[in-house]
Amino acid sequence: MLRPPAVPLRPPAPRASVLPPPRAANPNTDPTTTTTTTTADAAATMGAAAWWRRALGQRFNPAGVAAVAAVAASEPRLALPHVSVQDIRWLDWAELRRAGFRGVVFDKDNTLTAPYAPALWPPLAAAFDQCRAIFPPGALAIYSNSAGLKEYDPDGIDARAIEAAIEGVHVIRHDIKKPGGAAKEIESYFGCSASNLVLVGDRYFTDVVYGNRNGFLTVLTEPLKFADESYIVRRVRKLEAYIISYWDKKGHKPIKHSLLPDARRIVKFDPYDDSITSRV
Template sequence: MSQWWKKTLGQSLNSSGVSSFLNVAAREHHLALPHLSVPDFRWIDWSELERLGFRGVVLDKDNTLTAPYSFSLFPSLSGSLVQCQAVFPGKVAVFSNSAGLYQYDPDGSEARALEESIGGIHVIRHGLKKPAGSAEEIEKYFGCPASNLVMVGDRHFTDVVFGNRNGFLTILTEPLCLSMEPFVVKQVFILKKILSMYVFSI
């Protein structure tokens, strides 16, 4: 299997995410429920979040900020990202299961490429894939507890579960673009959606 396929499947078929799904499905349904749901982050009122006392924003990368495996900001999101940075100057960062994750980006080259592409927004380096791990690296970067921060991502069982476990305000977006995903990954998305509907109906 090529390195690209190993990386692609490793990022998408997240074993800790599967374990989290089973645990959440069995005992902790509430962790997968976001505080807010929007079509994409253009729908988020950044000024209102700042007015409510939040001090920073943490963004997922793939299918939230960029197309999958891309280092370029999804074109339609540029205006909202500029607005987010204006409301939270120096307090916007990316926390991803691809760029910045030591397992797939050991030398930080992908994190640096993403930072350059999205106007210097910091990519937080970390060792465990969401939803595993704590918010320690994030809190250290922002200098405040996770309860003062907003987590934005497109996956219930990684971004939302991680955010809720660690005390963030969680905002779920719809995936930006599934067309670039390999066939097997698309099937995983469909399966997760079906399973999510079952879990949330319990």
Template sequence: MLYTLSPPHHTHPINRTSNTRIRSCIKSHSSNVTNMRWADLKAAVGQRINVQGILFSVSVVTRNKHWMIPHVSVPDVTYIDWVALKTKGFEGVVFDKDNTLTVPYSLDLWGPLTASVESCKSVFGNNIAVFSNSAGLEEYDPDDRKAKAIEFAIGIQVIRHKMKKPAGSAEEVERHFGCDSSKLIMVGDRTFTDIVYGNRNGFLTILTAPLSVAEETFIVKQVRKIEQALLKWWLRKGLKPENARLLPDALDCVKEPPTI
């Protein structure tokens, strides 16, 4: 009886090429997963410890206290008169996300804000965006996964950028909107990040109270207490922000008198 032996499976040239491709795909997928997990880990740590924010905070406390003073403070965005701001000549609105539009780490717009956000969209059209210290940040969201999730959930575009607030210039934001920062509004709940960034770069700055502090980490809660204490102290001392060119009286954009 004659036996015909087939070449061993692993020596077949087609299979060898196929195996090489499979190994390459597995290696590439593994690398992508590792990079995504590393970005998520850095984002989680970065949201708890903002080194750039700490360095800028030192600068604020020692030399630039006025950076921390918002042009106006409101309980939440429902108090903002978007029509009045548009009438004054403002062309776009930049929102922080966590505790300004959503509770921390959530993708869902906080229910009571829906009507105001929809009003903002109707007034400013596509000229509204989210500027976050996690989603859209090149270091923490390299594949835009978080930015796209937010855009899908709340229908507001997320600005892609390279530096965390309060560091960085307004260049990326100005490029996004196609106008000078003096015609933009920065809305956020953190004075050391959102307000300092906005004031440094010539925005109109609006400070909101946090929607919920229950989900915040211990470090963030402590920093927030320091922010609030310093803000109250400096306001009692009469410290004021630099005038906003388009809105000399910031209360013109508030539906009800703000409380701090």
């Protein structure tokens, strides 16, 4: 797989603590103050509990585990992407448009952004601008297991933050984690079948399985940043890679897509690799 030239990365912005403020050691005994303090403490405790449920839920995905078992038992090719690239800089958006695709659906964490960050990963900015220029307004969306998922983002606060940070992208609100569920929310937003859309993500057993089950053209990217991922997610990635490698050795191939039988058409050469350029 081709790799980009080294790009200096911006240091991550400081993140506010997600834990509630500590409780006062000696609250005032005035009844009004006591009531106010107790109410604030209760709200803070509920907020912390909600955060932990969300964090644990994002790290352990029962639907993803079930998908591994189901795919392993029935159809391994559902976990195989149509094409794998380093990141979105390797994709030829114009070729995708010429092939008849009407929009692009991105996973968020480690596909477009660092884990849990709202802003676009800086080295991807030019490639994302190219994508936004080639597809019509409203044709780029994020479908994430964090932002926009009603279980963890019921009020759409995270979704709106991302839409404000990444111009031209819409975060689709939905009820069920990938790889579970159909593509009804996505198809409703785009006004077309999922078979006319591209799904880009960094996980075999969530993004790719979900995309292949619903008829998308599936593109797998490598994760942008491991540092902020949990230990569990890193271990699951290794397990996924081992299983995919095993299936590849067994001769399993990706599902053919009707709009793009040869997905290699959409992969660019590395413009910085003189050895490749000289052979073209």
